[in-house]
Amino acid sequence: MFKQIPLGPLQTNAYVLYNDQKEAVIFDPGGDGPALISWLKQQQLKPLAILLTHAHFDHIGAVDDVRDAFDCPVYIHQKEANWLENPTLNGSAFFPGENVTAKQANILLGNEKKLDIGPFTFTLRYTPGHSPGSTSYYYKPESVVFSGDALFQQGIGRTDLPGGNHTQLLESIHNQLLTCPEETVVASGHGALTTIGAEMANNPFLHGFPS
Template identity: 60%
Template sequence: MKWSQIPLGVLQTNCYIIENTDQSCLIFDPGSEGKKLINWLTKRSLKPDAIFLTHAHFDHIGAVDEVRDKYKIPVYIHEEEETWLVDPKLNGSKFFTMQNLIQARPADFILKKEEAIKLGDFEFFVYETPGHSPGSVSYYFEKEGFVVSGDALFKSSIGRTDLPGGNQSQLLKSIHEKLLFLPEETEVLSGHGPITTIGEEMDSNPFLNGF
């Protein structure tokens, strides 16, 4: 099983494709440029099984319906942001002048708690990591050694908390209690920017020191 990072859209939001040896795959945060993403998947003969969202800000959801309709696959989101997909005010697209209004149909499955998920041969754990937004979650693949953290934790930084529903103290609590408890070698697949590791952020992230 392996992952690929595909930056999409004007904000270069990282979409992640987790693929198995049988060419089945999961899609995390198809933020924009649906045709580009579909072409990427087609060239590799990959067969998506589902879309999982780390949260519902507009730059993470822009291609949800295009990709969902192409492959006839379900979408998963946390219940705290269940209504954000359909509401440009909640998902933030209403307030960014460079961005068209973003709306998507409601998700097919609602995540309501921290839990282990098994979908085909894919097995991972959902951690609730609010702070950047109320319904932010991180997806931890223990056997593979990586976590899809969305906009919670970045290389040498953390997610912004000045958007509606953001809370910095809550975000720092999420990072320390959920993410920093993972093995130090765990790769952090962030919503923007380069990959990092839990150990690297424990040692050098200026936002986490002194918490």
């Protein structure tokens, strides 16, 4: 089971994946830390980890709140190891309002193909282009991929931010995401849920790109 929870100034989708034993993994807690913590406690969930698809500011705003409240480690790709503490790299320096920072991640990901968090096993799909360390997490038992800002319903991530690369993003989507089963739910960083099949058929950004 998973819950989509829009958080923070850009209503970035956080996701909470959990099982019947109330164990949970949190993806991209983007803001509103006290509200997210309150919901997790109301549901009596036990977060085992925070998995970050990437380190842009709108995905990390509640990282420290949740990490401190539940004493759970934070994972991110090593290419964005220093982004959490750096408002210029995470983009908050260019957005109206306060700079957003978080303490360094506890665990850095490299090129692992698999990640075990308690009872949850994820296939890691490295999807750079929106940012250098963008990582999507495929969870086969729920047939869902947590794609961050790589792929959206009829859209793709922007590539005009530091480290962005449009061609690289399209390659990532075609080689790492569209190779998931077509019924796979795409849990994006913004907007509604979609499926791989729907995006293959209807996403205008993906048509005409060499497969």
